Amino acid sequence: MKYTKLKFKSSSTKPHDFIGSKIRGVLGYALKEEVCINPSFKCENCFALKDCIFYKFYEQKNITHKYRLDFELRSDKFEFAFLLFGDAIKHKDEIKTALLKSLKEYQDVVCEEESLIFASNDYSSIVKLEFLTPLRMKKDNKFVKDSIDLIDILVSINRRYYELTGEDFERLNVSKDYNIITKHLNYKELTRKSNTQKTKMNLGGVMGDMVITNIDKKSYELLKLGEIIGVGKSTVFGLGKIRVEGFNG
Structure with a gap:
């Protein structure tokens, strides 16, 4: 998978603990x-x-946005990454230019670009799975607060x-013989003000970690992929960031 x-x-101090809403807002x-290029500057009926x-990222409804924000929640450094997938990659120059312009109030903002291909060449049957930004996920039509399971994440x-990717969908086929031996989860409340909807939006989700044993290779590969593409809802704001640490013995 290419991305x-x-x-x-930036050498400036990080403006907020959670910068996802601000970055997405100023980029828009x-x-x-x-x-x-529309003289009316309106998306409606645009040729x-x-x-x-812009339309794909901000106005088009009921689609999967082919990007996500990535940043450290508990860090004073003003650093973040903008990951592009699929056909969004060809717009990288416009996005880079727009973000640099939108961040001109901050000092010494620089951008480094990497073209990468995801590949998981290792495997561990024991992993520590960390949720570094709130994981927002529904189960039985309710947002999960503490009852999350590995299979939900996979x-x-x-x-x-x-x-x-737009590839033909294949159902998940992994072993369910894994064991969650420790689970330390908490629900972090987060809200943002939506200028479009003129209301507050809830971005709260699960944070913490769990240790899992006896996972199969396919499950491990999916978790490593999740480090790149994110997990759950609102990844465009930086939610659903995970880290996978594998170890044996």
């Missing part, structure tokens, strides 16, 4: 200015919607992979 990572760094304004990256990653 592009745009890494932004700057990206529209960068790419819009250029088919290949407009299903989410598997579905997201096919949505991002």
